[in-house]
Amino acid sequence: MGISSTYLSKAEVQDLLGVSSFGMWRLPRQHKDFPAPEKDHYRGPFAPEPDGPVWDGTKMYEWAAATPEFQHRGAFLERPLPGQRQPGRCLGYRDTAHGPATDWQTSIGVIRMLHTTERGAASAMAVDLVAVHNREIVTVCALFGDIGHTGPALIAADTAQPGIEYEARWGRVADLAGQSLPWWPDLLRRPEVIRLWEPGSPAVVADVLADDREQVLRRAARNTAFSEPARSALNAMADAIRNQRVEGVATDIQIFGGHSDRMQTRLVIAAQHDETIHPIDVEEDEELLEAGWREIVASSQPDAVAAADVALGYHPELLPYGRFTDVRAKEGTVAERWARRLTVCDPTAGHATLAEGKEVEAFFVDPLTDMPVVRTKDDGDKGPKWLFYAPLALPAGRGELASAVLYGTVWITTTDGQVHPAPCTPGDHLWWGDGWGDRPTEAAYVVNQLLDNLATPISLRDHWSKAPAGLTALFNEKHKQGTELTRATLLHARMTPPPPRR
Known part of the structure; x- marks a missing residue:
């Protein structure tokens, strides 16, 4: 949310101030603080240049x-403010096209308070009022979304100049209204809640409505095609999202209400959540939750697809997948060697999250890691791609790390002839080369662990401090795509001490 910028031509400034062209010429000479012309920083790239200064x-x-x-x-x-003012009064709730509102009769006219943070709402409402020949409402205020010295920050637009927005003070409006003004937390700022308030009434206790994510998860949890552990995992994530949203309401009330108490701001908390039913107890057994999500992402149910999409955005660590990765499907690359062992399969929820928005040629699974893989169609430009999630660990076997190959990501070849994308956690990525000050400690730390134990579950905690300096320096070099770093090269780099500090 912010103030919508408006730029005025010379003729528009003259109209605003009621001066002639000569009067306009005199203004900067009479008033040292008269605003200087500016460049319109918000003009679109194809908008015509203004004819003159703005x-x-x-x-x-x-x-x-x-x-x-x-x-x-x-x-x-x-x-x-007028020297002698009549006491203001609340005129009640109003439905508007720009959100719920309350109107206040004041000594300067009616002020409409729009309970929304939508950008441009104050100006849009003022324009609408002018269009219907409004003669009562002089100013429209909308919420800025932040808090100012005298209360919640406001953006105002007057019906006298509906196209111009400016920042207004909550305390000034409260003085004109003659009383404390109501404020609703964002998630309770709904018409059916706001219309229940009137001056002197206690805060309305209202439900925090489920958002789209929670609705998706609750719907999936009612699907009897899933096992009880899977449904428990779905409900647990829905409960966690609900708790987080309710906690957000409580935090807003604490911040805005606490500010009102400290600064003696004229603000009334008009609604609050039901504290008797929150927080909800959430299942915290990670093994149970991870087992449930393994079932969900392996399912082809539409509910599973929608739920997996939510989980990837909210808590990807519960899914059996590492970092999303895509590489070009080119002959002679390490990715082609890996792709030879992939098997064609029917798509699952895991495949659907990879393929979202893509033109897909086929779905695969890696039989050694169970990772879903998608091959896109040839786009006629640079060719098809392989889309996949990095594994969280490599399968146990008799081999050791033979080399690391750099192609789109880091690949691992093993002494028993296998090729794998290097394991990686969901929130990290594996790269190499000059990172403009950032060093590829993730790749160095992963390879360091795999050199000792190919099947170790990968951790990237504190990789920036624990990655061997020599391996980090090796991956910091500008290697070409397809470069293969042998085990001997990697071990030698790991044993290389960092250069002395000067």
């Missing part, structure tokens, strides 16, 4: 309100 509308409107000669043409909520 001024920031917000700065000009606020300058007018602070300049005695033009106060009557400046921003309403920046003008000096």
Whole structure:
């Protein structure tokens, strides 16, 4: 959320201030603080150049309100308050096309408070009011989303100049309204909740509605095609998301309510969540949860596809997959050697998350790691791709790491003739070369572990401090795609001490 920028031409500034062309010429000579012309930083690349200089509308409107000669043409909520004011009163709730609102009768006219952080809402509402020949509402305020010195930050647009937005003070509106103003946490800022409030009433206790992610997970958990462990895993993630959202409401109330107490801000918390039913107890047995998610991602149920997509965005560590990776399917590469052992299969939820938005040629599975693999169609430009998740560990066997091959990611060849994408955790990635100050410690740390035990479960915790300096230096070099680093090269690099500090 932010103030929508408006730039005014010379003619528009003259109209705003009610001056002639000569008067406009005199203004910067009479007022040293008169805003200077500016470049329109928000003009689109194909928009025509303005015919002449332009001024920031917000700065000009606020300058007018602070300049005695033009106060009557400046921003309403920046003008000096009337000396004697009639007590304000709440006119009640209003449904609008731009969100729920409450109207307040004040000594300067009606102020409409829009309970939304949608960008441009204040100006859009003011424009609509002008279009219906509004004669009562002088100013529309919307929420900025942050908190200011006197309360929640506001963005205002006056019906006298509906295209110009400016920042307004909560305390100023409260002074005009003659009372503390209601505020709703974001997730409770709904019409059916807001319309229940009236001055003097206690905070409404309202439910935090399930978001799209929670609805997907709850629906999947009702699917009897899944086992009880899988359904428990789905419900556990839904419960965790619900708790997180409720905690967000509680935090907002603490921040905005606490600020009101400390600063004596004129603010009323108008709604709160039901504290008697939160937080929900969440299943924390990771082995049970991981077993449930292994079943889900191996399923072809539509509910499984939707749930896997949620899990990848919310808690990918519960899934049996490492980092998403894509490489070009080219002959003679290490990826081609690996692809020879892949077997064609019907798609699962895991395949669906890989293939989303892609033109797919076929679905595969790696029989040694059970990782889903997708081959895209030839796009006629650079050729098809292999899409896959890195494994979390390599299968146990009789071999050792024979080499590391650099092609799109790090690949591992073994002494018993196998080729694998190097294992990697979901939140990391394996790379090499100059990272503009960032060094490829992830690749160095993974290879360091595999040199000792090919089947070790990979950890990348503290890789930046634990990766051997010599291996990090080796991977920091600008190797070409397809470069193969032999076991001897890797071991020699690992034993190479870091250069002395000067």
